[in-house]
Amino acid sequence: MSARDTVLGKIRASMGNPASNDERRKAVMGRLADTPTGIIPGRAQLPQAGQVELFCTMAEQFGATLARVSDYGEVAGEVSGYLRARNLPAAIRMGADKRLKSAGWETEKNLELRHGPSDGGDLAGVSHATAGIAETGTVAMMSGQDNPTTINFLPEHHIVVIKAADIKGDMESVWSMVREKQGKGEMPRALNLITGPSRSGDIEQTILLGAHGPRALHVIVVE
Amino acid sequence: MELTANKFKANASKALIDAQLQKALGNVEKGFIGKRQKAADALPEFDALRDNARDIKNHTLAHLDLYLEEYERKVTAAGGHVHWAETAEDARRIVLDICRKANARTVTKGKSMITEEIALNDHLSANGIEPVETDLGEYIIQLRGEHPSHIIAPAVHLNKEQVEGDFRRVHTHLAKDRDLTEPVSLLSEAREVLRQRYFAADVGITGANFLIAETGTSVIVTNEGNGDLTQTLGKVHVVVASIEKIVPTLEDTSQILRVLARSATGQDMSVYTTFSTGPKREEDPDGPDEYHVVLLDNGRSAMLGTEYQDMLRCIRCGACMNHCPVYHAVGGHAYGSVYPGPMGAVLTPSLNGIDETGQLPNASTFCGRCEAVCPMRIPLPKMMRHWREREFERNLTPAVARYGLKAWAFFAKRPKLYRMAASLGMPLLSMFGGTSRRFHSLPFAGGWTRYRDLPAPEGRTFQQAWAQREALKQETEQ
Numbered sequence: 001m002s003a004r005d006t007v008l009g010k011i012r013a014s015m016g017n018p019a020s021n022d023e024r025r026k027a028v029m030g031r032l033a034d035t036p037t038g039i040i041p042g043r044a045q046l047p048q049a050g051q052v053e054l055f056c057t058m059a060e061q062f063g064a065t066l067a068r069v070s071d072y073g074e075v076a077g078e079v080s081g082y083l084r085a086r087n088l089p090a091a092i093r094m095g096a097d098k099r100l101k102s103a104g105w106e107t108e109k110n111l112e113l114r115h116g117p118s119d120g121g122d123l124a125g126v127s128h129a130t131a132g133i134a135e136t137g138t139v140a141m142m143s144g145q146d147n148p149t150t151i152n153f154l155p156e157h158h159i160v161v162i163k164a165a166d167i168k169g170d171m172e173s174v175w176s177m178v179r180e181k182q183g184k185g186e187m188p189r190a191l192n193l194i195t196g197p198s199r200s201g202d203i204e205q206t207i208l209l210g211a212h213g214p215r216a217l218h219v220i221v222v223e
Numbered sequence: 224m225e226l227t228a229n230k231f232k233a234n235a236s237k238a239l240i241d242a243q244l245q246k247a248l249g250n251v252e253k254g255f256i257g258k259r260q261k262a263a264d265a266l267p268e269f270d271a272l273r274d275n276a277r278d279i280k281n282h283t284l285a286h287l288d289l290y291l292e293e294y295e296r297k298v299t300a301a302g303g304h305v306h307w308a309e310t311a312e313d314a315r316r317i318v319l320d321i322c323r324k325a326n327a328r329t330v331t332k333g334k335s336m337i338t339e340e341i342a343l344n345d346h347l348s349a350n351g352i353e354p355v356e357t358d359l360g361e362y363i364i365q366l367r368g369e370h371p372s373h374i375i376a377p378a379v380h381l382n383k384e385q386v387e388g389d390f391r392r393v394h395t396h397l398a399k400d401r402d403l404t405e406p407v408s409l410l411s412e413a414r415e416v417l418r419q420r421y422f423a424a425d426v427g428i429t430g431a432n433f434l435i436a437e438t439g440t441s442v443i444v445t446n447e448g449n450g451d452l453t454q455t456l457g458k459v460h461v462v463v464a465s466i467e468k469i470v471p472t473l474e475d476t477s478q479i480l481r482v483l484a485r486s487a488t489g490q491d492m493s494v495y496t497t498f499s500t501g502p503k504r505e506e507d508p509d510g511p512d513e514y515h516v517v518l519l520d521n522g523r524s525a526m527l528g529t530e531y532q533d534m535l536r537c538i539r540c541g542a543c544m545n546h547c548p549v550y551h552a553v554g555g556h557a558y559g560s561v562y563p564g565p566m567g568a569v570l571t572p573s574l575n576g577i578d579e580t581g582q583l584p585n586a587s588t589f590c591g592r593c594e595a596v597c598p599m600r601i602p603l604p605k606m607m608r609h610w611r612e613r614e615f616e617r618n619l620t621p622a623v624a625r626y627g628l629k630a631w632a633f634f635a636k637r638p639k640l641y642r643m644a645a646s647l648g649m650p651l652l653s654m655f656g657g658t659s660r661r662f663h664s665l666p667f668a669g670g671w672t673r674y675r676d677l678p679a680p681e682g683r684t685f686q687q688a689w690a691q692r693e694a695l696k697q698e699t700e701q
């Protein structure tokens with residue numbers, strides 16, 4: 001008997017070997033098909049403009065810095081300003097996301113643009129978020145060529161661009177967006193929910209920012 | 224690790240006089256209790272979410288075999304591999320095989336209690352593969368050759384001076400006169416040292432907070448980002464997870480996530496919640512070439528359908544130990560098992576048998592705080608009581624306690640005699656209480672009074688006090 005059959009057999013034996021699995025299977029397949037929504041906190045049940053405000057407040061509360069620009073053309077200027085203000089080299093790493101490509105880089109002549117996944121040598125990376133969650137100030141990032149996962153974790157400064165219209169109230173709304181993009185029951189290889197810069201409390205329970213991931217998270221909301 | 228659960232009393236005695244440990248344990252209260260309360264208070268739906276989280280897990284456990292099958296189907300469809308492991312030994316063998324096939328010399332590891340449970344590091348080391356822990360706390364204790372003393376804060380038993388000593392001892396390639404007095408400099412040093420290890424590792428091993436049946440996804444919840452670097456940069460990603468980590472859907476995961484971080488660290492969300500589904504895809508520029516899940520039973524299937532089934536709802540947040548007065552006093556190592564604190568006192572006997580672990584369910588004052596804060600509403604004191612009953616039935620309880628209980632039962636079953644003995648004894652004990660109204664030493668109870676005193680009885684028995692209270696109540700009602 002395979003290990004699989006042994007383990008499943010032991011589970012069924014502990015349950016008193018349910019004779020008919022039809023009812024149980026119906027319950028399982030029903031839940032997987034219906035994906036019932038549970039309790040959604042009232043905190044983020046707001047009109048969209050209110051959700052954007054709450055997203056900004058929460059993101060800052062959890063240690064991100066924030067900028068709001070009126071269109072994609074202003075993103076490059078904001079990125080340059082961020083790097084200058086922190087005395088960082090004028091270089092960024094980013095993926096192939098079309099929205100990032102047309103973010104006004106031509107006006108930032110001194111800014112070096114590196115494309116593709118990060119190899120660990122970048123101080124700053126720029127990604128585009130799939131969605132934002134107002135409830136907790138969280139950004140949702142999907143893996144792929146557009147926004148390689150390594151950019152979320154290797155650079156010391158992670159700059160995330162997000163469209164205000166993609167900011168939703170709760171996590172459950174993000175699942176609806178993911179299902180629209182990927183199909184029901186399907187996920188991208190990696191989906192990262194990120195809330196603030198990396199941190200550790202492992203030494204004397206003192207919270208320190210900048211553990212193994214980015215030391216800083218800067219969110220640019222495009223209205 | 225070697226199981227020394229039945230040396231709890233001796234371990235605890237040592238812990239109580241360990242000044243370094245006692246200083247470090249002061250951080251548990253500072254680090255966790257107030258923060259959890261604040262986060263819970265800020266979410267009006269918190270308690271309703273706890274109920275829902277409990278119901279979701281109960282539903283899942285009642286259909287566990289079917290959800291596991293669905294989960295396996297989805298992982299396979301996404302190009303991943305599922306390996307079933309009945310025992311810890313099976314799981315170790317499977318992981319070693321995967322590492323060997325990948326010609327691995329070093330593996331990086333995200334923080335995972337399940338790999339502690341199966342003693343994976345020792346097994347890999349013994350077979351010539353170097354495991355590198357990357358979570359800061361895990362890294363520190365690996366340098367010290369220790370085991371985690373807390374399930375989410377593995378190095379909570381240490382002070383920063385001890386960590387500095389370890390870094391100076393091991394990181395000999397760095398300047399001797401560097402300043403490491405502040406925790407932030409220790410963190411930076413660990414970051415620099417470990418950065419190189421992620422890129423050098425052939426395999427990345429993580430645990431999982433959840434396995435989602437709907438999508439075949441494994442989820443890790445972390446703050447440092449080390450788990451993500453571990454699983455993204457290795458050529459092979461191995462997830463080791465036990466069978467009860469299954470949840471049905473993304474929505475169900477969201478419900479439990481809302482209570483997890485709040486109960487653990489008092490955060491609304493941990494910094495990184497990562498959903499991984501299969502290996503690198505055609506269009507992916509990064510991610511692992513192979514994705515494996517090792518599904519471990521190791522005694523859990525036998526807990527289903529028993530009075531210990533509720534324990535399988537546990538999401539390993541650590542709230543029970545954070546709020547446990549016994550844990551506060553002695554720390555996690557005294558429990559002598561992988562899982563310390565109240566959740567360990569219930570789980571360890573289930574996994575290792577009560578013969579070897581009988582002292583653990585007794586290491587509780589039954590104050591009930593663990594159950595009061597458990598996000599999954601696991602009745603921990605009740606289950607510890609079940610274990611005590613099992614222990615008693617099997618004659619494993621120490622003789623003094625057994626005879627004491629028998630003597631008490633003799634009186635308790637004879638109410639007249641009980642009342643007589645009590646009304647004779649109470650005034651006598653009250654007299655011995657002296658002017659301070661407290662006992663500072665008692666015959667046969669030196670183990671108790673050495674570290675604390677005890678209020679002396681006030682002269683009346685409980686039943687006398689109760690009768691008077693009831694009489695008074697009737698008077699006022701009339």
